[in-house]
Amino acid sequence: MVMLDKTEREIVKLLQKDGRMSFVDMAEQIGVTEGTIRRKFYRLLEEGIIKIAAVTDPFEVGFNAPAIIGLNVDQSRIRDIVEQLTRLPRVHYVAMTTGIYDIIVYAFFADNRELASFLLEELSKIEGITNTQTSLVLDIYKQDFAFGLPQRQDEGRRRRRRSLPAH
Structure with missing residues (x-):
């Protein structure tokens, strides 16, 4: 921290x-x-x-098929799966979550064919993924990364993330 x-x-x-x-x-x-x-x-x-x-608008720079992909995975392999996902060039956000999905991925594709290729040829090769749910992003109304900082003094600390490979 x-x-x-x-x-x-x-x-x-x-x-x-x-x-x-x-x-x-x-x-x-x-x-x-x-x-x-x-x-x-x-x-x-x-x-x-x-x-x-x-920060760019993906649609304005030619990514006409941005997608949010929810993944369910074998829990014993989750760290390995996260590391593999972070190395994929079209993947720009990977988060381990609670709720319906174990991992949420944001990825950007030029078109639906590129998205299909990613799902069928790249994502399917990662062992331990048991289910996927893909939502195509139709439009973006807010993309703001100025989320501020916690107000409490003790929240100035941040948990150190494991070092993951850069893509």
Whole structure:
């Protein structure tokens, strides 16, 4: 777990509003030096607490068949299955869940043929998947990653995730 100090929490909040905000602007708004912002920013980045990325509308860039796929799996193989899913290039989100599905996957495909190929040729090769349910995304009305930070002091900690391979 990592405890974020007040300045680090403010950096995260500002970047969630404007991921291109300069260190100078953040320093002015928070009331610290630009050097402090720079040092803390790179610590947050290096420790995997934040990632900086461009978020696109999948439909606008040619992914006309984004899908949400619910998976039921053999519980004894769940970690291995998660690791295999994270290595698939079309998969952009993998979460272990409670409820109807053991794992939820968000993946983006150019068209239904690419989606079908993924389901029949890639997903079906992963041993331990017992059931899948695929929902095609028809439109996206909100895609916001500025979810803020917990308000309670002790919620500034975050559980360290196991290191999974990058795809």
